[in-house]
Amino acid sequence: MEDTAGKRLVGDTSRGGSVMSFYLPKGAVRPPRVARGEGIHLYDERGTRYLDATSGAVVSNLGHCNPRVVAAMAEQAHRVTFAYPRFFESEQNVSLADKLTELAGEGFDRAFFVSGGSEANEAALKLARQYALACGQSTRWKVISREPSYHGSTMGTMAITGDSFTESIYGPMFRSMPKVPAPLIYRLPPGATAEQHVAACADALEQRIVEEGPDTVLAFILEPVGGLSTGALVSPPSYYRRVREICNRYGVLLIHDEIMCGAGRTGAFLCSHHWEGSRPDIVTLAKGLAAGYTPFGAVLAPNRIVETIGAHGGFVHGHTYFSNPFSCAVAEAVIDEVVEQGLVERAARIGPYLDRRLCDLQRASRLVGDVRGKGLLMAIELVADKETRRQLPSTMNAPARLTNYGLAHGIALYNRRANRGQFGDIQLIAPPLIITEPEIDDLVERLGRALLDFERDLEREGMLD
Numbered sequence: 001m002e003d004t005a006g007k008r009l010v011g012d013t014s015r016g017g018s019v020m021s022f023y024l025p026k027g028a029v030r031p032p033r034v035a036r037g038e039g040i041h042l043y044d045e046r047g048t049r050y051l052d053a054t055s056g057a058v059v060s061n062l063g064h065c066n067p068r069v070v071a072a073m074a075e076q077a078h079r080v081t082f083a084y085p086r087f088f089e090s091e092q093n094v095s096l097a098d099k100l101t102e103l104a105g106e107g108f109d110r111a112f113f114v115s116g117g118s119e120a121n122e123a124a125l126k127l128a129r130q131y132a133l134a135c136g137q138s139t140r141w142k143v144i145s146r147e148p149s150y151h152g153s154t155m156g157t158m159a160i161t162g163d164s165f166t167e168s169i170y171g172p173m174f175r176s177m178p179k180v181p182a183p184l185i186y187r188l189p190p191g192a193t194a195e196q197h198v199a200a201c202a203d204a205l206e207q208r209i210v211e212e213g214p215d216t217v218l219a220f221i222l223e224p225v226g227g228l229s230t231g232a233l234v235s236p237p238s239y240y241r242r243v244r245e246i247c248n249r250y251g252v253l254l255i256h257d258e259i260m261c262g263a264g265r266t267g268a269f270l271c272s273h274h275w276e277g278s279r280p281d282i283v284t285l286a287k288g289l290a291a292g293y294t295p296f297g298a299v300l301a302p303n304r305i306v307e308t309i310g311a312h313g314g315f316v317h318g319h320t321y322f323s324n325p326f327s328c329a330v331a332e333a334v335i336d337e338v339v340e341q342g343l344v345e346r347a348a349r350i351g352p353y354l355d356r357r358l359c360d361l362q363r364a365s366r367l368v369g370d371v372r373g374k375g376l377l378m379a380i381e382l383v384a385d386k387e388t389r390r391q392l393p394s395t396m397n398a399p400a401r402l403t404n405y406g407l408a409h410g411i412a413l414y415n416r417r418a419n420r421g422q423f424g425d426i427q428l429i430a431p432p433l434i435i436t437e438p439e440i441d442d443l444v445e446r447l448g449r450a451l452l453d454f455e456r457d458l459e460r461e462g463m464l465d
Contacts, residue, residue: 032407037064040432040439042412053443054414054430058227058260058377061288061305062337063432069293072333073326086318087185092328099335100298103269107279108300112315113331114325115223117259117286118152120297121221121354124282125156128219128253131305134312137251140218142436144208145199146182148229148423150416151221151257158222163229165420176214180204183235183422186370195435198235202242209250217251220228225261225272229418231381231426232373240278247281256280258295260377263288263336264433267348267375274374275297281305288433290331295321343433351375353437357444358429365451366464370410376433382425384464391425392463396455398425405450409441 032044040063042050052060062069077093083090097111109254114120122345123142132140147162158166159174167176178373183201185194192200209217212271219319224240226233247254256262261271272279282305286297309315321327338344346463360369369383382398384390392398399415406413415427431443458464 005425029404039063040435048410049438050410051446052432053406053411053447054428055288055432056292056412057287057414057416058265058428058430059287059292061263061265061343061433062291062293062334063434064292066291066293066337068337069291069330069333073293076326076329078362082321082324084320085323088324090323090328092325092332093323096328096335097294097330099332101300102281103335103339104300105270105273106300107281108270108283109303110301110306112299112301112321113328114286114297114299115295115321115327116297117284118154118157119319119322120154120259120284120286120299121157121160121257122256122285123299123317124221125160125219126257126313127282127299127301127305127309128255130309130312130315130317131219131253134308137205137215139215142212143255144178144180144205144212144215144217144220146222146230147178147179148182148419149223150227150229150418151223151261163419165421166293171309171364175228177261178208178378180208182222182230182376183239184230184233186372186424194423195391197234198239201244202239202246205243206246206249209246214250214252215249216421217252219255219282221255221257223257223259223261224274225266225377227260227377227422228416228426228428231370231424232377232379232428232430234372234374237266237275237278239460240272240275243279244278253282255279255282255284257284259284259286260288263372264344265375265377265430267344267351269344271374289334293334294327298330315353338433341434347375347433350435350437350440351378354378354429354440356432357440361444361448361451364448366455367458373429377436378429380427380429382427384458391421394421396463397421399427402427402450402454405453406447408447408453409446411446411450413447435446 034042035045036043041050042052100111101108114123143160145160149162151161155174158170160177162179169190181201181204183198188197241429256272258271268274283300290296309346359370362371367382367388368380369389370381384392403413403415
C-alpha cells in the first residue's frame with residue numbers, strides 16, 4: 001500500500017484553491033482527490049482504492065454508482081428536472097410520498113421534501129410552531145433538545161444544537177434554546193448506575209419543561225440513535241417510552257431527528273420502530289434517504305398536524321428546490337433498491353457481526369475504550385487509558401488524526417468533532433448497507449492497522465501510559 005499520508009496528503013497545496021480554503025485552515029494537509037466510486041469503495045485520481053467505512057458522512061447507504069439509481073437519474077433528467085411545486089404538482093413527488101409514508105407506518109401520513117438534513121429540521125420546527133398557532137397555543141415556541149447534540153447548521157437548527165463551541169461562534173446571531181443532558185453512559189456521574197443516570201436524564205426533561213413553563217414549550221427533539229455528537233448512543237427502551245409519556249403529559253410535540261440514523265441504517269426503517277410506545281409526532285430524514293445521489297431530506301407528519309395547518313392558510317415555509325421532481329425521482333429509486341434488496345433487514349442481520357468485530361478490535365487496541373451503536377450505525381470511542389477512560393488531549397483532535405492514518409491504509413473515515421471533544425473522541429463506523437461480512441473483516445483489519453500506527457506515534461509522543 002502506498003503511503004498516502006506521506007505522498008498524497010502532505011505538502012500538496014497547489015491544487016484547486018478557493019473552494020477548499022473555506023473549510024481547511026491555512027497550512028492544513030490536503031485530502032486525496034476522488035476520481036470515482038464503485039460499491040463500497042472510492043478511488044482517487046492515482047487509482048488508490050479506499051474502503052468507505054462511514055458511507056461518506058453516513059450518506060451512501062447503497063454504496064457508489066448503483067446502476068438502477070444512475071439509470072433513474074438519467075431518465076428523469078430527460079423528462080423534467082425542475083418544476084416549482086407551488087405551480088406544478090409532480091408525479092415523482094406524489095409517488096415518493098406514498099412509498100415513504102407507507103414505510104414509515106401509522107401516524108406518518110404526509111411528507112414534505114427538502115434538500116438536506118438542516119433544511120428538514122428547520123422545516124420541522126416551523127411546522128410545529130404553525131401547528132401550535134393553529135391550535136390557539138401561541139405561547140408555545142421553545143424547543144428543548146439535548147446536550148450534546150447536533151441538528152444542523154442553519155441559524156434555527158444551531159439554536160437547538162448542543163455544541164458549546166459552535167455556539168461560541170454564532171451564538172449572538174440566534175436565540176439558544178433550552179437543553180437537557182443526553183443519557184451518556186460510558187462515563188457516568190459519580191455513584192450512579194447506568195439505569196439511574198438514564199432515568200435522571202428523562203427526569204431532567206420533565207423538570208425543564210416545568211421550569212420553562214409548560215405552556216411555552218413547543219417540542220422536544222432528539223436523535224433516537226446518536227450521530228457524532230453522542231457516538232451512536234442507544235438508550236434502553238424505558239428512556240424512549242418515558243420521553244413519550246412526558247411529552248404527552250405536557251402537550252409537547254416529540255420530534256425524532258433521524259437524519260443520520262433513519263432510512264434503514266439501524267435495522268428498522270425508522271428508529272421508533274425498534275421501541276414500542278416511543279413513536280414521535282414528527283420525523284426528519286435525509287442522508288441515506290437518497291443515499292448521496294442527490295441532496296435530499298424529508299419531514300414526515302400526521303394528518304392531524306398537516307390538515308390543521310392547512311385549514312389555517314397552509315404551511316408558511318419553503319425553499320427553491322423543495323419537492324423538485326428530479327430529486328424525488330432519484331430518492332424513489334433509492335428507496336426501491338433498499339426495499340427490493342432487503343437492505344433494512346440486512347442491516348439488522350449484519351449489524352451484530354460488525355459489532356462483534358469491533359469488539360474484537362477493542363480488545364486488541366489500547367485506544368478503543370468503547371464500542372456502541374445499532375445495526376450499521378456503530379462507533380468507537382478513542383481514549384488514552386481504557387481502565388480509567390481518560391480522554392486524549394482535546395488539542396490533539398484524535399478522530400482527525402485517525403482519519404489520516406486510515407487513508408494511509410486504504411480506509412476512508414468521516415469525523416466531525418462535536419464540542420471540541422468535550423464529551424469524548426468519537427469515530428463512527430457506518431459502512432454502506434450493501435457491505436458483506438468479508439468486507440467487514442477487511443474494514444476492521446484496515447482500521448486496526450490505522451489504530452496501531454496511531455498508538456505507536458502516541459507512545460513516541462509520551463501520550464500513553
